[in-house]
Each structure stands twice: as structure tokens, then as C-alpha cells.
Amino acid sequence: MEIGKNRRRVDAWAKVTGTAKYTADLYPANCLTAKVIRSTIANGRVVSMDVREALKVPGVVKIVTCFDVPDIQFPTPGHPWSVEKSHQDIADRKLLNERVRVYGDDIGAVIAEDELAAEKAARLVRVTYETYEPLLSVEAAMAPEASRIHEEKPGNIVASSGFKIGEGDFDRLKEDGGLIYVSGTYTTQSVQHCHLEVPVSFAYMEAGRIVVVTSTQIPHIVRRVISQALGMDMGKIRVIKPYVGGGFGNKQDVLYEPLNAFLATLVGGRPVKIELSREETLGCTRVRHAITFKLEGLADKEGNLIARRFTGYSNQGGYASHAHAIMANAANIFKQLYQDKGVLESKSYTVYTNIPTGGAMRGYGIPQGDFGTEAFIEDMAWAVGMDPLEFRLKNCMKAGYKDPHLGIACYSYGLKDCMEKGRAYIHWDEKREAYAHQTGPVRRGVGMAIFCYKTGVHPISLETASCRMILNQDGSMQLQMGAAEIGQGADTVFTQMAAESTGISAEKIHIQTFQDTDVSPFDTGAYASRQTYVSGKAIRKTGLLFKSKILAYASEKLHIPGDGMDIRDDAVVDKESGDILLTLGALAEEAFYSLDHSVHITAEATSHCKDNTFATGACFVELEVDIPVGKIKIRDIINVHDSGRLINPKLAEAQVHGGMSMGLGYALGEKLIIDDQGRPRNADLLDYKMPTAMDTPDLHAAFVEIADETGPYGNKALGEPPAIPVAPAVRNALLHATGIHFNALPLDPQTLVERFMKEGLIETEGTAYV
Amino acid sequence: MLKIIHMNVNGKEVELAVDIRESLADTLRDRLGLTSVKKGCGVGECGACTVLVDGTSVDSCIYLTVWAEGKRVLTVEGLRSGDGGLTPIQQAFIDEAAVQCGFCTPGLIMTAVELSGTGKTYTRDELRRLISGHLCRCTGYENILNAFEKIFGKNPKT
Ligand code: FES
Ligand code: FES
Numbered sequence: 001m002e003i004g005k006n007r008r009r010v011d012a013w014a015k016v017t018g019t020a021k022y023t024a025d026l027y028p029a030n031c032l033t034a035k036v037i038r039s040t041i042a043n044g045r046v047v048s049m050d051v052r053e054a055l056k057v058p059g060v061v062k063i064v065t066c067f068d069v070p071d072i073q074f075p076t077p078g079h080p081w082s083v084e085k086s087h088q089d090i091a092d093r094k095l096l097n098e099r100v101r102v103y104g105d106d107i108g109a110v111i112a113e114d115e116l117a118a119e120k121a122a123r124l125v126r127v128t129y130e131t132y133e134p135l136l137s138v139e140a141a142m143a144p145e146a147s148r149i150h151e152e153k154p155g156n157i158v159a160s161s162g163f164k165i166g167e168g169d170f171d172r173l174k175e176d177g178g179l180i181y182v183s184g185t186y187t188t189q190s191v192q193h194c195h196l197e198v199p200v201s202f203a204y205m206e207a208g209r210i211v212v213v214t215s216t217q218i219p220h221i222v223r224r225v226i227s228q229a230l231g232m233d234m235g236k237i238r239v240i241k242p243y244v245g246g247g248f249g250n251k252q253d254v255l256y257e258p259l260n261a262f263l264a265t266l267v268g269g270r271p272v273k274i275e276l277s278r279e280e281t282l283g284c285t286r287v288r289h290a291i292t293f294k295l296e297g298l299a300d301k302e303g304n305l306i307a308r309r310f311t312g313y314s315n316q317g318g319y320a321s322h323a324h325a326i327m328a329n330a331a332n333i334f335k336q337l338y339q340d341k342g343v344l345e346s347k348s349y350t351v352y353t354n355i356p357t358g359g360a361m362r363g364y365g366i367p368q369g370d371f372g373t374e375a376f377i378e379d380m381a382w383a384v385g386m387d388p389l390e391f392r393l394k395n396c397m398k399a400g401y402k403d404p405h406l407g408i409a410c411y412s413y414g415l416k417d418c419m420e421k422g423r424a425y426i427h428w429d430e431k432r433e434a435y436a437h438q439t440g441p442v443r444r445g446v447g448m449a450i451f452c453y454k455t456g457v458h459p460i461s462l463e464t465a466s467c468r469m470i471l472n473q474d475g476s477m478q479l480q481m482g483a484a485e486i487g488q489g490a491d492t493v494f495t496q497m498a499a500e501s502t503g504i505s506a507e508k509i510h511i512q513t514f515q516d517t518d519v520s521p522f523d524t525g526a527y528a529s530r531q532t533y534v535s536g537k538a539i540r541k542t543g544l545l546f547k548s549k550i551l552a553y554a555s556e557k558l559h560i561p562g563d564g565m566d567i568r569d570d571a572v573v574d575k576e577s578g579d580i581l582l583t584l585g586a587l588a589e590e591a592f593y594s595l596d597h598s599v600h601i602t603a604e605a606t607s608h609c610k611d612n613t614f615a616t617g618a619c620f621v622e623l624e625v626d627i628p629v630g631k632i633k634i635r636d637i638i639n640v641h642d643s644g645r646l647i648n649p650k651l652a653e654a655q656v657h658g659g660m661s662m663g664l665g666y667a668l669g670e671k672l673i674i675d676d677q678g679r680p681r682n683a684d685l686l687d688y689k690m691p692t693a694m695d696t697p698d699l700h701a702a703f704v705e706i707a708d709e710t711g712p713y714g715n716k717a718l719g720e721p722p723a724i725p726v727a728p729a730v731r732n733a734l735l736h737a738t739g740i741h742f743n744a745l746p747l748d749p750q751t752l753v754e755r756f757m758k759e760g761l762i763e764t765e766g767t768a769y770v
Numbered sequence: 771m772l773k774i775i776h777m778n779v780n781g782k783e784v785e786l787a788v789d790i791r792e793s794l795a796d797t798l799r800d801r802l803g804l805t806s807v808k809k810g811c812g813v814g815e816c817g818a819c820t821v822l823v824d825g826t827s828v829d830s831c832i833y834l835t836v837w838a839e840g841k842r843v844l845t846v847e848g849l850r851s852g853d854g855g856l857t858p859i860q861q862a863f864i865d866e867a868a869v870q871c872g873f874c875t876p877g878l879i880m881t882a883v884e885l886s887g888t889g890k891t892y893t894r895d896e897l898r899r900l901i902s903g904h905l906c907r908c909t910g911y912e913n914i915l916n917a918f919e920k921i922f923g924k925n926p927k928t
Contacts, residue, residue, distance in 0.1 A: 015872030016860040018806020018846035025805035196810040196873035245873030278811040487871025654867045661910030685815035693911040694902045
């Protein structure tokens with residue numbers, strides 16, 4: 001049995017020996033370097049670019065400006081293409097943009113023999129602008145006098161949506177009285193993915209075709225977008241994805257591959273590379289959207305949730321990227337995680353501004369939505385005077401829940417078990433009691449948050465995945481997937497799944513980790529938490545087909561009916577007795593070289609997945625806050641996940657650790673700071689505070705393992721969920737410790753101290769410790 | 771301006787003409803093909819480019835190649851034994867699932883090699899401090915610390 005086994009990663013050896021090749025390790029020897037020329041304003045228009053001085057720099061080959069690119073606008077998000085026009089992604093940028101919408105916008109590019117020449121020349125280009133006031137907030141961008149960031153979108157609203165569930169009217173219920181009313185505004189900040197490998201690609205031409213090698217989560221989508229951006233046939237484009245040093249959603253966007261491909265065409269097809277600096281990565285790629293939630297709720301004295309109203313404003317930044325899909329997702333968790341006895345009213349807006357563009361980042365709107373939801377639910381429990389865990393148990397999503405709009409359901413359900421497991425681990429009841437009435441400068445608290453997360457993107461978008469299995473002469477298998485390994489461990493679990501479904505041992509399955517659109521079957525790639533679920537179904541389907549083809553050949557050779565045989569441990573065996581009839585090595589040799597019947601046994605299948613299911617879980621935190629210095633110390637933390645059956649528990653745990661650490665960064669310190677001109681002020685890893693080993697406590701992961709009937713091997717989402725519930729759990733523990741409702745992330749020392757002073761928790765002139 | 775320098779890289783004497791502005795990371799990667807040396811920032815923030823110079827770990831992206839004149843440089847490629855076997859720390863990284871995307875891995879392994887040179891053991895908190903110059907976005911450091919503890923820990927987890 002391969003499923004449930006702690007198999008070591010199939011790529012671990014290559015990675016610990018430094019032999020794993022990432023994009024930058026593969027630059028051709030004669031590769032040119034391109035540097036993007038970036039705008040030094042956040043909102044305006046390029047009037048002219050004078051490149052004469054820049055062209056004099058020795059080593060400069062070519063300079064392209066925003067006036068030289070094709071007049072084609074294209075979309076960038078890693079979504080499957082929609083054949084319905086109304087569902088297509090927003091095409092709102094060109095390869096280089098004359099209309100500047102973000103600080104550091106792509107307005108030109110220098111191609112040079114080396115990096116230094118390219119950089120020097122980029123600095124010498126003289127640009128004149130027509131400058132407009134930078135619109136940094138949703139309010140500023142929605143104001144009547146605001147400039148129009150994209151001509152196509154008057155009022156700067158990218159999209160809005162709304163819905164109502166239940167009968168009645170929130171305001172009427174509120175006016176009727178007798179219910180406890182709670183309201184609050186909750187805000188999240190822009191944060192960045194900080195994958196250790198920066199976005200990097202190189203492109204060259206080969207016999208009239210363009211080859212792009214790139215660090216991406218979505219090789220097949222990159223190919224499609226290059227074709228759209230350049231107006232070029234898709235068949236003439238080949239995209240190769242080597243090992244990837246993390247993506248977390250940033251590389252689920254098509255970043256610089258189209259520009260890179262275009263530049264290669266301008267230098268006779270010579271290889272050109274674009275390797276972003278860390279500063280460009282932080283300031284000029286994508287961020288997680290800053291979202292503001294205005295929330296209202298009504299509960300009765302028994303703690304029943306009666307009605308809620310949700311209004312969300314997502315700060316999109318300069319370009320649409322994934323756009324409103326993220327805000328809509330955030331609104332969905334507010335709806336799905338709790339049900340109101342009366343009514344839920346919901347309205348959401350995504351608004352263009354001039355801050356760095358928001359895109360996908362681990363959790364796709366749900367880390368924001370869960371912060372708003374779970375901070376608010378905590379505040380409702382507080383107002384009702386009920387233990388927040390009990391309040392959650394009473395009102396949260398129940399077994400069998402089905403989303404009324406999307407039809408996604410809990411086909412397996414472990415949410416309450418996760419809560420109980422976390423409760424026991426952290427000693428919830430004892431500690432809630434023990435920390436209830438503290439005084440003094442150092443205080444402790446315990447807090448929690450729950451979440452739910454849909455596994456794939458059906459029915460919002462297409463879910464399709466393909467797999468190919470190829471028999472080798474020695475009876476081993478080549479496994480080709482369109483799905484992408486980006487660090488999460490996909491290739492290892494795919495190998496385990498293929499072993500499970502074919503009877504070929506994992507040691508004899510050789511997975512191709514480099515996706516190559518010339519060879520790899522189609523899959524939309526690494527995003528959502530879809531691959532073990534959606535691509536796993538493709539493996540299962542292909543595995544059955546592959547096995548049946550092998551058994552058919554064995555049947556022909558052995559004159560035994562195929563259904564009387566099976567494949568186990570690399571041999572065709574008698575199904576009943578288990579006796580070995582023929583090893584796969586012998587069978588393969590015969591199949592390849594037989595003078596009677598030679599055949600290369602391969603199998604390939606597509607799984608068009610029309611299922612989706614909810615994964616859930618909870619985070620429990622115990623912390624200590626040093627009030628005078630505003631410093632939070634995490635004393636203990638656990639994430640408990642309901643992710644169905646675990647394919648590889650050890651790797652699942654590792655995945656949870658990484659998400660928790662990202663969640664702690666989100667909670668405690670990470671924030672991309674934007675100044676009043678729209679400039680990122682901390683776009684480097686010294687000033688942008690992602691957690692180091694010293695900032696990270698021991699991380700505990702636990703699971704409630706309930707097989708999900710819709711998963712190919714009983715599994716459901718795990719990739720993104722661990723990052724989701726941590727920030728609200730920390731915030732709620734801080735509320736328990738101090739009695740103060742912090743409604744904005746991050747909970748950094750500056751924020752805490754200012755608030756503690758205001759609330760009289762820090763002794764200033766005229767106040768004392770309470 | 772070019773300058774001829776001599777250094778011992780992974781046990782082999784090399785003589786190279788390098789641009790005096792060139793970083794050791796670029797020399798190792800671009801001229802010697804030692805691509806285990808990763809660049810995550812290029813300015814000494816992330817630790818991905820860590821190599822040993824005379825047994826001491828340095829961020830090779832901010833270490834000029836000319837400074838390595840007459841010195842011994844070690845990268846992960848230099849740990850390879852004739853039979854392809856792994857060092858204990860490399861094996862521990864595999865066994866403890868301390869590798870995810872792997873981009874931070876070679877640098878961390880070189881810090882481990884530096885520690886193994888001391889012959890000492892360390893507490894988990896000491897190890898936290900010792901690896902804090904390496905950023906990792908994938909693992910939350912948990913399993914990396916487990917791997918380090920297995921080899922250098924005062925009371926390693928079993
Ligand atoms: S690349 Fe050298 S420290 Fe980041
Ligand atoms: S494993 Fe990806 S950065 Fe450490």
C-alpha cells in the first residue's frame with residue numbers, strides 16, 4: 001500500500017546534492033540579459049523616452065520602449081481559459097505600458113551582453129511623464145474626482161458582486177430590537193509571497209518557434225498567454241518548467257514570460273534572460289490583496305447567529321490579475337463557515353488603485369476572509385458573553401453543508417473533530433479560565449480560529465488534468481504529468497498514487513519533473529489545492545487503463561483471461577492465489593521486441609473533474625504578550641486539519657508547518673509598506689519581515705483523517721489551508737490576553753504599543769497599569 | 771579590470787581571470803558551473819548562496835572573488851564522495867522531510883558542514899540562532915531544525 005506511506009521525496013536527493021536544476025542554472029552560455037525599465041511614478045502617462053545616452057553604454061544590444069510593443073492587451077492570471085467571453089480574464093496590460101498604473105510599471109526594456117550594462121543603460125533612459133495623483137486607497141480611487149486608471153473601467157471598480165441568503169431584512173431585524181448587535185471594520189495588509197527563487201525566465205528561438213524556460217506554476221497557461229500577448233500561434237510556443245524554488249501563487253500569474261519571448265524575437269532569436277532582483281520581486285510582481293471588511297451581526301442571548309451583513313473592499317492595485325475572484329472567495333468563506341438563522345446580506349467590490357498589483361497568494365482571498373470572519377465571530381461571542389469555542393460549535397458549518405450558489409458540499413466532515421482535538425491539545429477550558437483575569441505588564445491568552453476551504457475551482461472554472469504512463473523495456477514506468485511540482489511535494493505523491501493504481505513499485509516509477517509543453521500532457525497547473533485531487537483523479541484513471549493494457553498483453557501471452565490476473569509488486573500475478581505468472585520486466589521485454597506482436601504499452605487519460613469538496617480545520621494558539629514593548633511570544637501553536645486521507649503523512653505535516661509559518665508572518669510582522677507616492681518602502685528581505693528560524697516557535701500539526709468519497713484516494717485540499725487560520729487565532733488569543741480587539745493586521749510591536757497606550761495599558765503620564 | 775586569482779575549489783586548484791567586481795557566487799556559478807550555489811537576493815539577506823571559505827560560512831553573493839585568493843572554497847558539490855554517498859546531514863535532510871522547494875537547502879547544508887567542523891553539540895534554541903541567517907519560506911524551519919538536531923542536537927528527538 002503506497003497511500004498513507006511516509007515515502008521520502010523523489011526529488012530530495014537531487015536537492016540535497018545541489019544537482020536539481022532551476023531555471024537560472026540552465027542559462028545558455030551566450031545568453032543576453034534584459035532589464036525592465038521601470039516607471040518612477042505610480043499614476044500617469046509616459047510622454048517620451050530618450051534612449052540616446054543609454055544606447056552608448058558598451059554592451060547594450062537593444063532598447064525597447066512602451067511605444068514599440070504590439071498594441072495588444074492581454075490577461076495574466078493562471079486561470080483556465082474560458083470559452084465564454086463574459087467569463088474571460090480581464091486583458092488590461094500590454095507587454096510594456098505607456099499608461100503607468102503602478103510605481104515601477106514596465107515601461108521599457110534594455111537588452112545587453114551583461115547585467116551591469118543593462119542596469120546602467122536602464123538608469124540612463126530619460127523619461128518624461130504626465131503625472132496624476134496616485135490613488136492609493138479604495139476610497140481615493142472610488143471618489144468622483146479620481147482619475148480613471150483603466151479607460152474601460154469608469155469609477156475604477158474592477159467588479160462587484162452581491163447576494164442574499166434567507167428571508168427578511170438585516171435592518172428590520174436590527175430595528176425590531178431584542179437582539180445583540182455587533183459591528184466592526186477589519187483590515188488586512190498587502191504581503192508578498194517571498195518564494196526563495198525569484199521569478200526568472202529565458203527565451204530563445206529554434207526553427208521559427210519560441211522556447212521559454214521559466215520558473216512557473218502553470219506552464220500550459222504561460223504558453224497560452226504568450227500566444228495571446230504576441231499574437232502568435234500556440235503551436236509555435238514551447239514552455240519548459242524546470243525545478244521551481246517556490247511560488248505560493250505569485251508564479252500562478254504570467255509575469256515576464258511574454259515580454260521575455262518578445263525580446264528574444266527582437267535579437268534574431270538569441271537567448272535572452274530576465275531574472276528579477278529581490279527588490280523587483282517584492283515591489284513589482286504581485287501581492288496578497290489588502291482587503292477591508294465592514295461587518296455587522298445580530299445574535300440572540302442564547303448565542304444563535306441570527307443575521308449578518310458583509311461588505312468587502314479589495315484593493316486591487318494597478319492591474320486586474322486575478323481580480324474579483326479573490327474578493328468573491330473572501331466573501332464566500334463568510335457565508336460558508338457559519339449559517340445564519342435569519343438572513344445574510346453580502347456585497348463586495350474590487351477596486352483599481354495605484355499600489356502594487358494584487359494576485360493569488362496561498363489561500364486565494366481566504367486568509368483575508370478568514371481573518372475578517374473569525375475576528376468578527378470572536379467579537380460576537382464576546383458580546384454575547386459566550387465561550388468562543390462553544391459559540392463556534394453552535395453556529396459553524398455543519399456536516400452535509402452545501403453552498404447554495406456553487407453547490408460545493410462537505411462530502412466528508414471533520415470540522416468539529418478538529419476543534420475538539422485542538423481544544424484538548426491546548427488545554428482550552430483550563431487556560432481560558434486561568435487567564436481570564438490578569439493584570440500586570442506580561443499576560444497570556446489562548447485563542448482559536450477555524451476555516452473551510454474548497455479543494456479545486458469547479459464549478460467556477462474548468463477543472464481538467466491529464467496523465468501519461470509509459471512502459472520502459474525493463475518493466476518500469478515513465479510518469480508524465482501536466483501538473484507541476486513547485487516544492488510542495490507533488491511529484492512524490494503522484495508517484496505514490498501511480499504505484500497504488502498500477503501495482504508497479506514506486507521505486508520503478510520515474511516521474512518527469514520538468515514540464516515541457518511539447519511533451520507534457522495538458523493540466524492547468526499548481527494552484528488552488530487541486531493537484532492531489534484533480535490531477536490525482538487523472539492518475540487513477542490512467543493507472544487503470546495502463547494496467548488493463550498490460551494485463552491484455554499478458555493474457556495474450558499466457559492464455560489466461562485478463563480478469564483473472566492482477567499486477568502486484570512489479571509482476572503479473574494470479575488474482576486469487578497471488579502467484580507470480582510473469583514479471584513486468586519479462587513482459588515488457590517481450591512487448592517491445594516480440595517478433596509476433598511488438599507494441600509500446602502506454603496509457604493516457606484526461607480527467608475532467610466535476611467534483612469539489614470542503615477541507616476544514618482549526619488553529620489554536622497560546623501566547624504571551626509583553627505589553628510595554630508590544631511583543632508577542634507564541635508559547636504554543638497547533639493546526640488541526642481535516643484534509644481527508646493523507647497520501648504521505650510526513651510530507652503533509654511539512655506542508656502544514658510551512659503554512660503555519662507563513663500565517664505567523666502574516667499575523668505578526670509582514671507588511672509591504674507603501675508611501676504616499678505609491679512607492680514600496682521595504683521591498684527587500686531585510687526590511688520586509690518574513691519569519692526567520694528565531695521568529696518561529698515549534699510548530700505542531702495534527703489531522704483528523706476522514707476519507708472523502710470524492711477524492712481519488714480519499715484525499716482533499718491541504719496545500720493552502722495551513723496558512724489560513726493562524727492570523728485570526730493569534731488575534732483572538734491577544735484579545736483573550738488583553739481584552740483589546742485588534743482589527744487590523746499585522747500585530748507588530750509598533751501597532752500594539754500605540755494601542756496599549758491609548759487604552760491605558762501602558763503607563764504614561766496620568767495613567768497606570770490596570 | 772581582470773585579475774588572475776588562485777583558489778582551491780572543492781579540493782581542486784583553480785586559476786581564473788576574474789573581473790575585480792565579481793562576486794564569488796557568480797564565479798562559482800557562471801565560470802565553474804557550481805550551480806548548487808543559489809541566489810535568492812544577491813545582497814546578503816537570504817543565505818541561499820552560503821559556501822565555506824577556509825571552513826567559515828559566507829554569503830558568497832557579497833564576497834568578492836578576489837578575496838578568495840589562496841583560500842579553500844567548499845560548495846555542496848564538494849561533499850560528493852566517489853561512491854555517490856551522502857553526508858549524514860544530507861541524509862538527515864531527506865529523512866526528516868526538511869526539503870521542499872530545495873532552494874534554501876544547499877546553503878543550509880553548508881552551514882551544517884561548518885558546524886560539524888566544531889565537533890560540538892547544540893540545543894534547539896542555539897541551532898535556531900545558528901541557522902537564522904538562512905531564510906526558508908516553505909518549511910517553517912521545523913523539519914530543518916529536526917534534521918540539524920538529529921546530527922548536532924544535545925538531546926536529539928528519536
Ligand atoms: S543570495 Fe546571497 S544572501 Fe541571498
Ligand atoms: S525549502 Fe523552499 S525555501 Fe526552504
